[in-house]
Amino acid sequence: MERPKLGLIFASRPNLKIPCIMSVGFLINLLTAIYATQLFSANYPLGMDSFSHLPKLLYVVDNGWTSWFFDWYAGMPFFLFYPPLAYMLAYLPTLLGLDSMLSYKLVEVLFILATPVTLYFFCRRLRLSREQAAYVILIFSLIPFVPLNSIVFGRFTNIVALPFYIIALIFFFEAVESYSKRSMLLAGGFFALTLLTHHLSAYILVITVAILLLNVLAGREDFKVKFRKVFSLGSPMVLGLILSSFWLLPFLLYLRYWHQVSFNPSSLYYIPIASVVFVLMVIGISLFLSKVLRLKDLYSRVILTWAILFLIYGAYFVPANVLLPGGAEIDLMRFQLYASIPLAIILVTN
Template sequence: MILRRAYFALLAAIAVLLYLPLFTAPSPPALPTDGDGHLFKIHKLMSNGWEPWIEDWYSGFPFLRFYPPLSYLIGAFLGLVLGSDIRGYAATLMLTSFVGAVALHYYLRRTGREPYVAPLVFLLFPWHLGVAYMEANFPRANSINLFPLFLLALLWAFEVRERYLVASAVAISVISLVHHSAMVPLVITGFVLFVEDFRRPRVLSNFFKVGGLVVALTAFWYVPFFMESKWLNFWNIYRHPWLFKGGSLSPSLFLEPAGISSIAIFLTFLLVAYFRGTLWRRTLGLAVLYLYLALGYYSPTPWIHSLPVLSMIPPYRWVDMINLLVPLIVADALTGVECRWKLVAGALATALLILGTLPYARSVPSYPQDLMEVAKFLREQPGDDWRFVVHPAVSPHSYLPVLTGKATLNGWYHEGDPAEEGHIRMWYLLSTGHDASLYLNSYAVKFLIASTNVTVGNYSKIVKIGRYWVYTGNVSFVEPVGAVLVGNFYDLPVDYAYFEDSSKLATIPPGAVGVVYAGNPSKEEESLLWDFLQRGGTVVWVPERGGCLFGVCGVMERIDGSSLSSKVFNVSVFAPFDYDGMPWYGPVFENVTSLLSVGNKSMIGVVKLGKGTLYLVGGNILYHSIYWDSKKEAELVFGLARIDGSLNYTLLSRSDGKYSLIVSPSKPMLIRVSESYYPHWEIRVNGELVEPIRDDRTGLTLITVSKASTVNAEFHDPFMRLRVYSAIGWAVVLAYVLLEFSWGRASRR
């Protein structure tokens, strides 16, 4: 017993030493790669608790809705105890690595294998240390640390006694709430290693009990996760070549010190187990399978990653299981070996692993001084109806809200961003040197901070801080929308909202906004447009090919730019009508009042229909505008639909999940509030509940106001009660487990 306690003390000491550089890091630290993005979440929980909606990142988002919360909750609790977010971060890694090593020890003892050397190899194995320090993927590193707990939980699930079934459910629940995607390889591994046990009727019954308790304990997070899965932003890895290649395990990594030491340990103990006849071939088979899957782009069959599930998991993450499987092979190799040889093997393995990881050992530096100065500058700026954005976007920038007290459009981990598509378009424009000011304005970005060249549009350069230039612009948290695009989407350098679902038009007064329909509408859409026109609306139809709408037909003809004529428009705004040296074709119209003629037909015409006005724009002009990068053509088209008006507003208050403002429109209008649209926002205009609309171009919120109004909005998360029920369930279950496994009761048994 004393020897075992000393052994556990050794495991605890190693766990502490492994993450001591993080524990003693300056605050705030400059963590590598993903680190500061994860650290922000711990700090947010420490400061504000688990708010269902926060303003700090993106244009507002549901906090931890789609990213497993347990690592951050533990980190925040330990951070409060220890006095800083980085200490909570480090202490969580220390705790999970120690728990994992102890779980591996007990798993090996219960399966009759050597239980002392393998946990040391597990703790010191380079891969999970690389995840913790180099990638700095905090929840993933914690999940790897807890992999052995999953195997031990499966053994507990085979037991007859209820206390082991409850302990099994708690362990599985913990792992699934630390990192949900880790459950895929863990379930595969558990099934392969214990396939015979799963066939026993009693075990199957036990797993129904365990599974039911796991569902109950994790429902508070998984129920909203699955019920609102349409808001998930998982990337299909295989469809993005740069992402697929970057997320694959390059064979060159095996030539680095960590790779060499890992391979040396793997091959040495594999050979020992093989020649001693103690190798469990299933373990080897799983290791080979996961290594092959990890190669991804570099494997002979990269196409397999286009399959469901595989397409959502970055290939290199399959290597995470090697961190568990190699220690299992070590245990197999040393089972039944004399103690002195175990000591030799343990010393050799430890030395090899330390040599492999030493080249990566380095202290954690302080947060960059120029970013600290940028934070000081932003903190001193008045108002809270704006955001800032730092380009290019890297993880340290997502920690800036902690230092500034201001909201940023930066964030980290795209899964939770409900306006991601619009944000990606903005980042693309910034990264390619195009003018992104239209999106920056919509997202109320008052300060653009860039360390690379950007096209600033209507932003002015005001100061340089270290390597960063600071640009500023006049922005509004609330702004009028003059036109809506329906039908096919075009991203043009003109301000308009986009409706993916044209039925949204039925909720908007025609005098508040004009409509541009791109493409050829269906019968249902034609009915909606007709109703909009009959109510006095303005519709601009821009077909891409021939067709008819309300009895007006367009026919495809060659567009001769030299024959354009108009008494309304300056024809010089149009770019050449040719396509890669070939003629340009598009629809033209007859029997309409012509505003722009091409020969004896109309390329732009107008027809009065009831109380409304229908403009017809041919020539496939929206695509022509994009092809020739002709902003003036786009402005001409949307100018036909635009309903102009002025708007004043006063922001009364804004906090996580709430805002209140007074708006004064010159006429009824559709307004865009710079807050991400998401279900569960309750918005009242002058006390009357209104239904918000999503702008599918920016992902922001649209509402209609007809007069001077007070707008109050609050995010009501319908799943909040699940957290309360779950907390009660966790308290009861943990109390039961602690009571059943208490020291006194265990001694009596």
């Protein structure tokens, strides 16, 4: 009997490197989720914002979807100033008899675990290899801003919105390549889901898409090509605003009543200046990357510009009202979390 060749034996073995890397990344996220939610105990979820988000769900379970919410002072119209979708998702399991706190914890765990899955497909959309995408998941999971988002801050709505944000980006990037109506519709749909889950995440999504749009305009394609790409990015934004308008319009109309002491309407006067500064910064960084670092690929310029700007915003280097439209009213620390996505990609691909 002929003995098999060792080379053939080893060649037939499956490559376990990618599954192992991804398994470690998912394990880190699973352990983070279990610890942050205190899943296997009767304790409250960790994080300072949990004591703002959890009472909203408990209130709905006990009182239903009332028109008024006695959260603080004399109360406020329920979900007028905060998007309702994350709480609705946490409310659904309670209709099947599940304990409200356990439902809250399970939804948080589910979306923490969904984030690396969506990130993997986003990396593949950027034409990263399967191995590179696996390493991005691992590095993203280890960047401190990511576990701190749930363990220290307890940003429930932010956690739920993050996969929607990434999926929306997948279809925005796909739309700018293929001009597909399907991609535009899905990009608009997931933009609406992001907005109805966490309006600050939706704002950051708009900033991210604007970086992509300005890099397209800074490219060397002819006017017709640029126009089609601008339409592919702009139309999903309009669609998302229309789909979420039933919540967004009342929010904007009554915004002046929200935190009347801390909200400073004068910050809105800086919007034209901040918009110009933002555009100049994006185009300036893009041209620098193109000419000095010789980055001709659109995606490379977008990812690097995205990381640089978000790290600047998250570090509070310059007054926010000068850098971003309405920036004085924004929690800039959220940019640290969203900067983790391009940062992980850069660390793997460079």
